[in-house]
Amino acid sequence: MGEITRRPTKPLQVNPFRLSQPMGAALAFLGIDRCMPLMHGGMGCTSFTKVFLTRHFCEPIAIQTTAVTDVTAVLDGGDGSIVEAVANITKKVTPSLIGLHSTGLTETKGDDLRGVATQVDYPLVYVHSTDYEGGLESGWGKTTKALIEQLVEPTTATRTDKVVLLPHVSLTPIEVEKIKEFIALFGFEVHALPDLSTSLDGHLGEKQSALSNGGISVEAIKELADAALVISVGASMQPSAAALLKKNSGIRHRHCAHLQGLEATDQLVATLLEASGHEKPPASVIRWRKRLQDAMLDSHFSLGQTRVLLIGEPDFLAGAGQVLSEAGAKITLAVATVDSPQLDAIPADKVMVGDLEDAEAHQANYDLIVGNYHTEALAHRCGKSLVLRGYPNWEMVGNQLKNDLLYEGGAYFLCEVANAAETMRAAPH
Amino acid sequence: MAQKPKIRELLDESACAHNKNKKSACNAPTPGATTGGCAFEGAQISLFPYADAAHLVHGPMTCVGASWETRLTHTSRPGRDLTQMGFTTGISTNDVVFGGEEKLRQAIDYIVEHYAPEAVFVYSTCVTAMIGDDIDAVCRQAEQTHGIPMVPVHAPGFVGSKNLGSRLAGEAVLTHLIGTREPKNTTPFDINLIGEYNVTGDMWQYTPLLEELGIRVLSTLSGDGRVANIRTAHRANLNVLVCAKSLISLPRKMQERYDIPFISVSFYGKRDTNASILAIATALGNADLIERAKKLIAREEDKLDKKLAPYRKVFQGKKAVLNTGGNKSWSIASALQDLGFEVVATSVKKATEADKEKARATLGEKGILMTNPGQEQAKIIDEIGAHLLLAGGRSLFTAIKKRIAFADVNQEKKKSYGGYGGLLNLAEDLKNALQNPVFNNVARRAPWEK
Numbered sequence: 001m002g003e004i005t006r007r008p009t010k011p012l013q014v015n016p017f018r019l020s021q022p023m024g025a026a027l028a029f030l031g032i033d034r035c036m037p038l039m040h041g042g043m044g045c046t047s048f049t050k051v052f053l054t055r056h057f058c059e060p061i062a063i064q065t066t067a068v069t070d071v072t073a074v075l076d077g078g079d080g081s082i083v084e085a086v087a088n089i090t091k092k093v094t095p096s097l098i099g100l101h102s103t104g105l106t107e108t109k110g111d112d113l114r115g116v117a118t119q120v121d122y123p124l125v126y127v128h129s130t131d132y133e134g135g136l137e138s139g140w141g142k143t144t145k146a147l148i149e150q151l152v153e154p155t156t157a158t159r160t161d162k163v164v165l166l167p168h169v170s171l172t173p174i175e176v177e178k179i180k181e182f183i184a185l186f187g188f189e190v191h192a193l194p195d196l197s198t199s200l201d202g203h204l205g206e207k208q209s210a211l212s213n214g215g216i217s218v219e220a221i222k223e224l225a226d227a228a229l230v231i232s233v234g235a236s237m238q239p240s241a242a243a244l245l246k247k248n249s250g251i252r253h254r255h256c257a258h259l260q261g262l263e264a265t266d267q268l269v270a271t272l273l274e275a276s277g278h279e280k281p282p283a284s285v286i287r288w289r290k291r292l293q294d295a296m297l298d299s300h301f302s303l304g305q306t307r308v309l310l311i312g313e314p315d316f317l318a319g320a321g322q323v324l325s326e327a328g329a330k331i332t333l334a335v336a337t338v339d340s341p342q343l344d345a346i347p348a349d350k351v352m353v354g355d356l357e358d359a360e361a362h363q364a365n366y367d368l369i370v371g372n373y374h375t376e377a378l379a380h381r382c383g384k385s386l387v388l389r390g391y392p393n394w395e396m397v398g399n400q401l402k403n404d405l406l407y408e409g410g411a412y413f414l415c416e417v418a419n420a421a422e423t424m425r426a427a428p429h
Numbered sequence: 430m431a432q433k434p435k436i437r438e439l440l441d442e443s444a445c446a447h448n449k450n451k452k453s454a455c456n457a458p459t460p461g462a463t464t465g466g467c468a469f470e471g472a473q474i475s476l477f478p479y480a481d482a483a484h485l486v487h488g489p490m491t492c493v494g495a496s497w498e499t500r501l502t503h504t505s506r507p508g509r510d511l512t513q514m515g516f517t518t519g520i521s522t523n524d525v526v527f528g529g530e531e532k533l534r535q536a537i538d539y540i541v542e543h544y545a546p547e548a549v550f551v552y553s554t555c556v557t558a559m560i561g562d563d564i565d566a567v568c569r570q571a572e573q574t575h576g577i578p579m580v581p582v583h584a585p586g587f588v589g590s591k592n593l594g595s596r597l598a599g600e601a602v603l604t605h606l607i608g609t610r611e612p613k614n615t616t617p618f619d620i621n622l623i624g625e626y627n628v629t630g631d632m633w634q635y636t637p638l639l640e641e642l643g644i645r646v647l648s649t650l651s652g653d654g655r656v657a658n659i660r661t662a663h664r665a666n667l668n669v670l671v672c673a674k675s676l677i678s679l680p681r682k683m684q685e686r687y688d689i690p691f692i693s694v695s696f697y698g699k700r701d702t703n704a705s706i707l708a709i710a711t712a713l714g715n716a717d718l719i720e721r722a723k724k725l726i727a728r729e730e731d732k733l734d735k736k737l738a739p740y741r742k743v744f745q746g747k748k749a750v751l752n753t754g755g756n757k758s759w760s761i762a763s764a765l766q767d768l769g770f771e772v773v774a775t776s777v778k779k780a781t782e783a784d785k786e787k788a789r790a791t792l793g794e795k796g797i798l799m800t801n802p803g804q805e806q807a808k809i810i811d812e813i814g815a816h817l818l819l820a821g822g823r824s825l826f827t828a829i830k831k832r833i834a835f836a837d838v839n840q841e842k843k844k845s846y847g848g849y850g851g852l853l854n855l856a857e858d859l860k861n862a863l864q865n866p867v868f869n870n871v872a873r874r875a876p877w878e879k
Contacts (some may be wrong), residue, residue, distance in 0.1 A: 010539065011515050011518065011532050011535035012517060012518050012532075012535075013515070013519040014514065014540075015493050015497075015514055016490065016517055016519060017494075018490050019490065019494055020489070020490045022491060023495065038461070040468050041588040042555050043465065043466070043467050043586070044466050044467025044468070044469055044492070044586035044587075045467075045491050045586070046698070047465055048466070048495040050464075050494075052495045054822070060601070060822055060823050061799075064461050065460070065461075066461065066673050067459065067461075068587055069457050069458070069587050070558075070585070070588045071457070077664050088462040089461040089462070103491065104488070104525075104556045105556055108555075108556050108560065109432035129743045132521050132525055132556065133519050167814060204871065205826070230460065293499050295708075367715035374515075376496055377498070379751055394499075413539070
């Protein structure tokens with residue numbers, strides 16, 4: 001592993017791509033069926049988040065705000081606006097759960113969410129998610145942990161055929177579905193928390209609901225503790241797994257830093273073979289492993305001469321870095337949104353927490369960028385190839401259907417990156 | 430603190446028609462039942478188009494982290510387009526506890542050193558307003574150090590709506606920029622465009638026509654704007670407020686302070702564009718100019734009609750239902766009529782009294798003004814047999830169920846619908862929507878459904 005810079009040294013961020021904790025929290029609540037995320041802050045916090053996610057997914061996004069004003073910011077300890085918000089929401093719709101999460105504004109005030117939650121006579125989960133700490137990934141992780149702590153019922157019984165999957169925030173809806181199906185191939189019943197694979201997967205519903213439409217049900221969350229195995233994916237999900245183990249000490253935990261590339265998928269398969277007692281994986285898995293091997297060989301010539309800049313959340317960087325470097329791509333720089341233990345696992349010459357100005361300063365060191373929408377201007381200005389990944393991607397449709405994981409997605413991803421590199425090399429300079 | 434605008438006063442804008450019969454102006458939002466952006470977003474929308482200025486947001490990540498590079502406001506400025514950059518102090522827990530002024534000062538120094546902007550706009554946000562950072566003092570000192578305008582913008586999100594934020598932005602410009610510099614020369618036909626942000630190049634659809642008439646755009650707030658020009662705005666002969674009631678305080682105050690008259694116009698659709706060009710010429714009060722404007726309008730109308738002829742054939746006899754808000758409820762209706770559509774219904778759910786009157790005037794006696802469009806639109810489509818539904822994404826399923834064409838009015842637009850040229854873009858997009866079989870195709874029953 002290369003050099004790691006964990007703290008930015010500048011007094012500001014220029015062209016930032018760090019996203020906020022409340023947004024991560026809201027997104028996690030959107031992975032619960034018929035949930036209403038309720039952001040406790042100014043109406044702008046919610047509006048920005050709603051527009052951001054609507055454009056990314058091309059879907060209506062259910063979210064409400066406590067609409068804190070300059071007056072209530074001073075006079076109200078949060079209880080007034082939260083209680084009123086819940087009353088107004090439940091006048092119109094009947095959510096299965098209200099997902100209360102705070103913002104920088106209300107954390108500066110120091111509102112006591114736990115205290116307020118006791119005043120609300122409605123199913124509610126609360127999470128402190130200030131936006132002057134952490135980011136999208138930690139907001140999602142903290143919310144998952146809060147859901148487990150506040151909803152899951154403790155038990156001592158275990159069902160040997162039941163697996164809980166805890167996916168990190170950068171996994172797309174279809175990727176979550178692919179992991180669920182993959183695990184199910186070994187004979188397990190799989191529950192993902194949060195589960196965007198059935199809510200923000202971009203499906204035409206019978207009618208547009210004012211609540212999240214799909215996702216894991218509150219009932220299923222309550223019963224998660226009788227699983228025999230919990231698989232966490234991404235360092236940000238470790239604390240959630242630990243929270244689940246507290247509900248039932250009989251659960252076994254397997255942690256995957258990520259699920260990209262040959263090695264990581266092999267490890268998951270080994271885990272599933274052991275847990276299921278199967279001797280061999282199903283034929284389709286074996287076939288896809290061979291296809292990935294072939295894709296690695298087909299793409300290695302191009303990738304072997306490509307220097308890559310990775311931009312994104314730490315858990316994403318670890319996975320994308322691994323699958324690309326397995327086929328010989330040189331990850332010269334990885335810029336992360338926030339600090340994370342995961343930074344140690346990113347196979348890059350240089351890893352730093354920073355912004356796109358930092359990335360631009362190193363432009364001589366890479367040929368291709370894997371990053372979000374905001375890297376497009378950078379790629380254009382500096383003449384680099386680009387593979388768009390991560391939040392937001394406002395440029396393309398079909399973000400929820402992109403699959404880079406396991407044997408199958410790895411094969412697609414390597415081909416896509418190699419093709420992007422070749423297109424750029426073939427372009428007249 | 431004396432320079433901070435008085436929010437109450439801005440909420441009770443005397444030039445707003447609706448304030449005559451409303452006790453509490455522009456009410457506070459309702460918790461749990463609110464959509465729409467905050468004051469900071471309004472300020473951002475109004476000022477970010479100055480591409481030669483850096484826009485530094487003093488706050489936590491959400492404010493600009495989720496919102497930079499979202500609006501296609503074009504600039505002709507050579508070099509780096511600072512509008513499409515995000516600058517933020519991205520304050521941390523430490524700053525909340527110990528104050529963020531020092532970080533802000535260093536951030537300004539950094540920006541001036543690395544990006545040499547013509548000015549720096551510094552936006553306070555909820556958190557930095559709460560912890561009491563004195564951005565006025567920081568700006569004053571930085572202005573002395575760097576010798577360029579430093580404009581504090583006091584529009585933290587929680588003081589109110591986008592609309593109020595735009596006003597606060599106008600207030601900042603009036604206090605810190607307008608009247609701080611003299612233009613090189615003046616002409617009798619100098620105008621300021623206020624509230625035109627040049628989204629997708631809308632402004633460039635009509636400014637060449639104004640220039641052809643000898644009307645000079647002295648400055649803008651803030652489409653394709655330059656800081657140096659807005660500083661000279663006090664020398665204009667006319668303020669032209671473009672489709673933006675939110676900024677009405679600014680021209681009203683400029684009238685009081687600098688004796689500059691103002692008019693309110695819209696460049697959406699053919700008739701509005703005609704009327705607006707003529708209104709500007711008339712307000713400038715030169716008989717020859719008015720004559721030339723009339724001729725130019727006739728010429729452009731003729732040119733446009735020829736280009737629209739093939740579209741009109743497609744749109745002839747087609748009925749449209751419009752479900753959108755604010756001034757769009759009549760301005761889009763008017764543009765649709767220009768194209769040959771019959772607009773059978775429009776939504777006035779959140780419209781002001783003035784908007785309702787205009788909607789009625791546009792649609793005529795028979796037109797339906799929907800107060801609860803979510804419920805009403807499906808019924809109207811059934812009863813009147815509409816061919817096209819223009820609405821927000823939530824209404825898509827209504828169109829599919831009724832098997833009629835759908836166009837998303839709220840979709841982030843990528844090309845201009847403004848002026849004469851924009852109407853052609855709109856025509857092309859609506860023709861494509863009407864002729865697209867997708868709405869019918871996706872409504873197909875699955876083979877396993879009975």
